[in-house]
Amino acid sequence: METSRDDVGIAIRSAFLRKGTQERFSLLILVILSIILLFLETAKVKPIEYLRSFIRDTVYQSSLIVSSPISGLKYISHEIKSHANVFKNYNQLKKEHEQLKNKILESDFLTLENTQLRKLIDDQVKSSSNLVSSRVIIDKQSPYLNSFIINSGSNKKIKNGMSVLDGQNFIGRIVDVNFFSSRVLLISDLNSKIPVVIEPSGHHAILSGKGKKEPILEYLPENHTVKDGDKVYTSGREGIFSPGTPIGEVVFEDEKATVLLFSDLSQITFVNITVSNFEQDK
């Protein structure tokens, strides 16, 4: 019995402490180093933050280079598919074009009226100068975190918490800023909670990410009048995001108010980050 326990001890020691001929570190040292790194993750010390930014920027650039053949293949396959669908799309677009032409006059009037009303309620009307445009460099969706990397960082005055738009639609916020890159946490992520307002009922709620599924509306009042097709906008209640940025529309599924997003989060190449509004609000 004693011998057996000794054997186990020797085997564990061998597994954790033995080093190969060309190895510098044993498993135990590296395990301890990993635990130290995990604790350092919460440290808000400038040199450590600089080191972290440097590591992240380096890894993102390396990843970009290594992934380029795969990205190239994906691009070629996408191009081939889109060429194959050209004729089908043409007829559909022609029909849509006619319908849109009819709506333009009506929408011009509504835009004008909307701008005037926003001014009246002291809302911030966004201008293009408030936005910093960035390209998505790594959009490999992590199974644990719905996010992507953009090619703007502290070099373009990007800060944590800034809202990220796809065109005019809200899609997420900045959660991690490096020198030349930043991470955008998408509204579909489990960690994302955004205060929103639902129109036309005017109810406030929290838009909560659900991973791969559509985000849902939480903390709606008990006797709410929200129905299918109602539009969801940022409420701007916490003071970080501008109010009135469109997000999506309500769809009820099994008595749960889910939100069908205006933007397809898997198809985003360029994003806009609201910089000036954030600085003014801060």
Place this chain on the structure above:
Amino acid sequence: MAVFFKQFKNKLFKFIPLFLLFFICLTGNSVVDLNFFSINVHFILIYYWVLRQPLALGNSYIFLSGIITDVIMGLPIGATSLALLIVAAVAAYVRVVTVRISLLTDWISFLPALLLANFIYFVALYYSNYSLDYLYLFKNSAFTFIFYPVLWAIFSMILNFMKS
């Protein structure tokens, strides 16, 4: 010329596990995520090679690949490397205590490695205030275990190439 070519080929095959390790982590394919299931290729790769050919993957490389995966996936730096090192430690332990290695013994011993690594992973993410989809993590563990023989067969083929 033939000798040089043979030496070059041998060296090339020697680096295949290392190349695979860094390729999957740099391209963000550590976890192959399909519609109905997901497989943690990273765990299987490290377990197999540490068990079968420990010189092919050094501890430092495993640690570094974990750091890269954390950065790419947006997780706290150190979480994945800790889980991977645990997998490597269990594989090293199994290597010491096992006399005859077969698919069945590999497969069965992979289960505690997988569960321990995912538990460490879960604890690390939980204490870093990351919300997790527990069902996803469970499904991932189950399918990683189920798919182990498939990757075992592929890696065994590569190992045979290396040895031949």
